Amino acid sequence: MRENQNTIEVALILQPNAQLSVVYGLIDLFKIAQFCNEKLEADLSTTVRITHWDIAKNGKTFECVFDSQPDSSKASPDFLVIPPTLNQIISSSDAVIWTDWIKRQHEEGAIICSVCTGAFLLAETGLLNGRKATTHWFQANSFQDKFPAVRVDTNKLVIDEGDIVTAGGITAWVDLGLHLTERIFGKAAMLKTAQFMNVDPTGRDQQNYNRFSPKLAHGDENILIVQHWLRKHYIDKTSISDMAEKAGLGERNFIRRFQHVTRLTPTQYLQKLRINQAKDLLELTKKNIEQISWEVGYDDVASFRKVFHKHSGLTPGEYRTKFWVA
Known part of the structure; x- marks a missing residue:
């Protein structure tokens, strides 16, 4: 059981070449969400704690390298977010150390989230098998080829499967952040946060942005x-x-x-x-x-x-x- 039931921890993993706009952008978004929630005078006891996790120097364990509430006691994360990479997608062999840890967090109750191509690392865990998920539309064919057991839908910008949430698109961290804000603070706080940030509230589709990229490297x-x-x-x-x-x-x-x-x-x-x-x-x-x-x-x-x-x-x-x- 968590020591502080009112502290919601959102953990981000720093996979190699992680997109830093996601990593640092979510810190700002949840600060704004906290501010907007306080202005609404809603549940003032709930706070969001952001942590960043990376592989420790021994190459075998994980360590927290950033904590927005460093004086608070450590607990398992409520949400674990996998950011995308902007260049090469992580290989299956390099993903092994991450997948074991991600699955362990899921088993302990964390809701696992991915942004854009972060879905590749999430899919390596097997947690997406048989589920609907989204990723960047440009990577749809590559993703489906590698993970045929996943039901890919790149028309959607955010797909919430309860304990798994995937977001497609490079800037979809904003949509994911707003989606999690609604789950943590409620719809009123989410709408106020979106208004404060001058962005559309959740509900838009990636389908508006999709361009067809024919699959040609199939050998037939x-x-x-x-x-x-x-x-x-x-x-x-x-x-x-x-x-x-x-x-x-x-x-x-x-x-x-x-x-x-x-x-x-x-x-x-x-x-x-x-x-x-x-x-x-x-x-x-x-x-x-x-x-x-x-x-x-x-x-x-x-x-x-x-x-x-x-x-x-x-x-x-x-x-x-x-x-x-x-």
Whole structure:
């Protein structure tokens, strides 16, 4: 049992090349959350303690290298946050020492959280197997290849599985911090914290930012031929039989192999190619929605709007307002 039931410890681990904006940003966010909670005159007895943990010099144990309440007695963390790395993702061999410790904290009751590519280290523990999780959309294929037992959903910015919380995106530490603020202090304090920081409260989706990155390094040459062909002919009226013929395969065999290596049906894949191009045109040109619809292969503008919203979570007009740079 914890000695101080009103002190909530949020521990961050300093894996190699950890993103420091996450490590230090969460210190500031929880200071602001504490301030906002006090202004609300809510539960003034609850405080957030931030600790940072790293591998000790002996290379076998862990030590606390930062403590926002150094005079307080030590206790197991309530939340353990795994920040992302900005360059090379930690290897499975280097992750071993961390995974054993993370699993031990989970067994002792800590809620395990990850930000962006920190999900790779979390997945190495096996705790994500059979669960839904998110990571940065750019790493979705790599993550799914390495951890097929995890149900990846990079449309979501934060996925809360109760004892496991994952956040996707490089700056999603803000969204995770606000999410944890709500769990610790309540919704009113979370909203006040978001307002104070001039950021949107939790609830936004990573789907708005996703760009399709086709999986090409799969080794199936017949399917790769079709992928390269579709990249040039995505605006054409293309049928499954056309694709199968291009691959030199029967239709059923083509569909099976295509889905196996891309994790998409041929129709879904073609839609994603078209929506990617539409996003480019919305961001970089002043062409109207009807023109863009035709240029990416949709004769029916209403159908284009429906498919665009399905893949981006925004209407074409909303997307242009948010991302137009021309």
